[in-house]
Amino acid sequence: MFGLAWLVMIACWPWAHESPLANPLQAIRMASKFHIVVPVLFEGRIVPSDSLPRYYLAKYLWITTPPWQLLLAAVGCVTVVARCWQSRTNGCRNPRRLVDGMLIVWLTLPLLLFALLRPNAYDGIRHFLFVLPALALMASVGLQSVFLVMKRLRGGKLAERIASVGVAAAIAWQVAVLATLHPYQLAYFNGFVGGVAGASRRYETEYWMTSYGEAMRWINSQPRNANGQPTRVLVAANENSLW
Template sequence: MDLRMQHPRRNSIAPALLLLLFCLLAIGTVFLQADVYGLTIDEPLQDAYGRSLLKWYTTFGHDQSFITGYDQALHMPEHGASFEVLVALVQHFTHEQWHTRAVVNGLAGVAGIIGMALCGLEIGGWWIALLAAISLWLYPRFFGAIFNNSKDLPFASVTCFVLWAVLLLVRSWESRKRLSLCLLVGFLIGLAASIRINAVVWYPILAVLLAGWWLLHGKKLLKERRVLPVLGSHIIAAVLLGGTSFLAMILLWPYIALDPVHNLVRAFQVMSQYPWNGTVPFAGQIYPASQLPRTFVPTWLAISSPPAMLFFAAVGCFFPCLWLLRRRKLEGRTAALLLAFGAPLAALVLMRPTLYDSIRQFLFLVPPLLLLAMLGIKCLYDVLIARAYKLAAGVLILLVLLSHALVGKEMLELHPYEYIYFNQLVGGVAGANGKYEMDYWATCTKPAIKWLGEHYAEYMPDREVIFIASPQWGQIRPFVPGNFRYRQKTPDFYLASTRFNWGRQYPDYSVIHTITIQGYDACVIKVRPTK
């Protein structure tokens, strides 16, 4: 039985049209839901950073406020720049800030499902392409991040396109398209790195793929005395790919443009061991963010992914291993997919970088994980069809659709907090409460301030000006009523996320409202005691 991925030769009109319809529905969802989600803790800073970066471009490098205008401890220049510049550019033309930001971010999520569909097309044809796109859209922690995570979400989306381009390159490695595909892969890696430096992991992945190609073909080339010509062409391809990615980083990341080699190395060093001294709850224990156990990343992937996708991903890993044991070789695209997931996962486990905020900093592992699940579904389906178990194959498809429907139901119940989804391995949100990071973005502050804006007069009926304190003032400021003023000393009201025990401040104040998510108290509002 041949388990290798075959490139689809005939397009299927039905799944292609369904995929187009799905993408249009996704775009519509972005515009309809953009104002529903709250701002994250990082968004005010990221938005200002994007405007500073845009000034660097519009002044032809003279304005360097993206470096000088921020506390050095934040390491803003070492953070990727390209997506923040895009957001700032669109805001410049719309003359509007937060709705524009949410829409652009949401469209980046739609781009991700298009990239997933392209990868799915390479793996198993149009039906797998459709299923891959749906699977990413219905991955709760991906969907929950599309409106307000301008770092990890766009990076995950671009990762889909990088993987697609790599799959194309592997399939066409011995064709005339190789050099043009090297340009495409190089540009996409550079684009991804200009969002998050993690994208440099693609260099060793490509090196391993190339080494594997030489292991398979080296003896034949030696017999044909073609080693030097082929080696020369591969060196040219590698230089072309690496040079294109480096040039893309220089053009899309002002910090790299100022001192390409030194600043690229520094960005990697800073971001791989980010100097954040906070603590992280994990499995009921509290750890320093820089000293997390090696099980941190695998555990988070296990408890925050839909269980059916975990099962099918395991199947998707099993079949290639079986093929490797039987035939002593592995089809290139299968190897690329396994490496796209396994290599960065292994790096995170072994290097133990500073991590926090649950899965968001390695959200880019989700697309290859789901694509392994798509491969598992395809392999199971093909096995059942090959053995004439058509009824069982039909049941398999129904089970996949049912699993997506159940996840969709859970997402609706969590809305708009899909990014704190937990599966039943830990008992859902209620079971994870108190053991793992929950509402790390504190987006609950938006409905909290809206509630206070509607009810403050019940507690301060004779006051025209209301004083409020909040550690999330930057997040709630766009939504506060016009008569609200910030004051930390003896405010009338205190509004806070419960993260980092913020909700325990002002202990003599009385709690008048709580934003609760499936039993988890995410935000509290307190009122000053009456004299």
Template sequence: MRFFSVRLQYLSVSLFFGLLLVLGVLLHRDYGLPWDEQLDRLNGIISLKYVALKLAPDLARREPNFALIPDMRDNQDTDHGVIFQLPLLVLERLAGAHDSRDVYFLRHLVTFFTFVTGVYIFYRLTAQRFRSWVVGLLGAAVLMLSPRFFAEAFYNYKDLVFLAFFVCGMYTLTQLLRRPSWRMALLHACATGAAIDVRTMGVLLLGFTIGFVGLEICYRPILWRRFAGAVAVYMVLTATVVVLGWPYLWENPIGHFLEAFQSFSRYRSDMTVQYWGRQVSVRALPWHYVPVWLFITTPIMYSLLFLVGTGTLLHAALSHPLTWLRTRTGRQDLLYAAWFFGPLLAVIVLRSVLYDGWRHLYFIYPAFVLLGMRATVSGWRYASRSTRQGRLALVGILMLMTSILHTIFRIVQDHPYQNVYFSALPGPLARRLFERDYWGLAGREGLEWVLAHDSRAHIRVGTDARAALVLHNNSLLLPPAERARLLFTPAEKADYFLTVYRWHPGPYPTSVGREVHFIQVNGMKILSVFERR
């Protein structure tokens, strides 16, 4: 029987993740280019130039575009690490991707594969916690089948890649807590350093490591020497990985890192966001900004599971706290609760600058799912009983399965604009209250429509002044011949005016032109094309 069980596990896990990889290959060309993608790549190019000048200056200066690349001192995005961007640039060269269309499609595919790797590690983490590969696979499915995450996994280099790296760090931390050794400390240091080099919020892994190693020592004092040695190795190697993987830190590691870390609580401009029907400054967001965005963009059943799972955790912790902490699962659940609630409370208390929904805290979502899995496991146990609670639990499990199927339907229906998914709000209401396509992805389809319906050799297109980057970025995904037909001009001189409604959520006056095309997702308009001729 064990042979067949292992065989079933291997086939199920292989089929699930194999399907995800196939979907990545099939879908990676469907998405547009977001605001920051070109700037993220430029940040990597600047760092690559800096590294090349340090290691092989003569060879670097022979590069055709060497003089056009800004120096590190002129880089506006030094507060973002490049440990993910640098390998992508090398891969572009190895793959022979020269045109922007090929470059960004390749990057989308690799980004998606990176996220899938993070989902696999999350499967391992969940299966370990609940001692069940079935629960692990269900948790991985819930993480993957979150519509906004599914879409952003192709192009969100900052938040979704950081989520994948952070999950890896949490997994290696749980392994270190179980069996402290210098080898596991080495793996955990690499995971922590890499996470920090994607986003400075990765320093939370340092805090979790020190805090929960201390907790383990309290309950397993016999291992204190092994834990102390592992932490010493971990701290030294983490600092080494962070500096080596982030060229900006090479000349002044401590000073430059502190400067980058402090930028998380600042923002260079006083941008506004659409929140509850008002334009609100990112420097004056209410405390409930992140919780509201989290719940309105997460499938309702997932949120209910989280609330029930958190309730069961609180009951266990408060009923017999000392007994609860003596168990390994109790300490693990405390770690996962800290993973979710710690960063959330920190940004609320520190009034950190956030924008574009709750994407800066995406990395806490796996903990959200883990807490929800507590409710699922408890419900499954109750469902096997012929009692009223058992029947309610069975209904809950059936609702979860129905919710997953409905979420799959929405992912297919909204493709490739799952990034504007709202769970609890109908489209017309969400359109009035919250931001829509803040990534600007719909600009690609708008440009493609204009080119398909206007045969002139040169077409002038424009948009709102602050959103000009949307059109330029998405033109990079067009075939070179089509790209050459577009002339970007101020809105008043354009033949076509395109808008993604960012910073202008209301309708446009007739003076803008005649609306000839629009994109609508679940009753919510996310792009309009106006003809001005």
């Protein structure tokens, strides 16, 4: 399975085709020791990217993932760990438990390695997007567990329908929130930090500055001064980030 995963990884990676084993390993080494240090706005302070706290990645997942997905993922983690514990005597011979174990490792190992090694990182979870599929899968396990519990309750069909409505409402709410942010959905922060408004002075919201285009169009649309001269604009930026 590891070999298949490696083949899938390098399939659309032209540089890896030159040396399918050495080049991916070199990329991992380079990524773990990125030499450019970037100022990062984190928890209201400017911190060098090579000196971020060990919980940086976990904190960003906590504040940029929809709360309902975090809740379902937590239920999924408990479910997966319980299933693995129950099958601990013959787990290696049970394909489903192997998949459960791989899912746990996929989700937790990057967080643990980040906490232990403290690599040079910035721009939130951009360098760790591969964790998101594992988080989504774990949430799906949690959702399945919720439905199984509902089905076993008295009046199981009604409870199952209520759970379905709740999940649909959560997804609809999330779509509505992202629609209000369009076209800046990447700047999403959840309610744990007060949304984008609450995070704007404490965390990086627009690393790629895509909103600057709209700001410039607004400036250009403003009328000139009475004397016909262009309007002066004061840009109050963080001088440490001008690198």
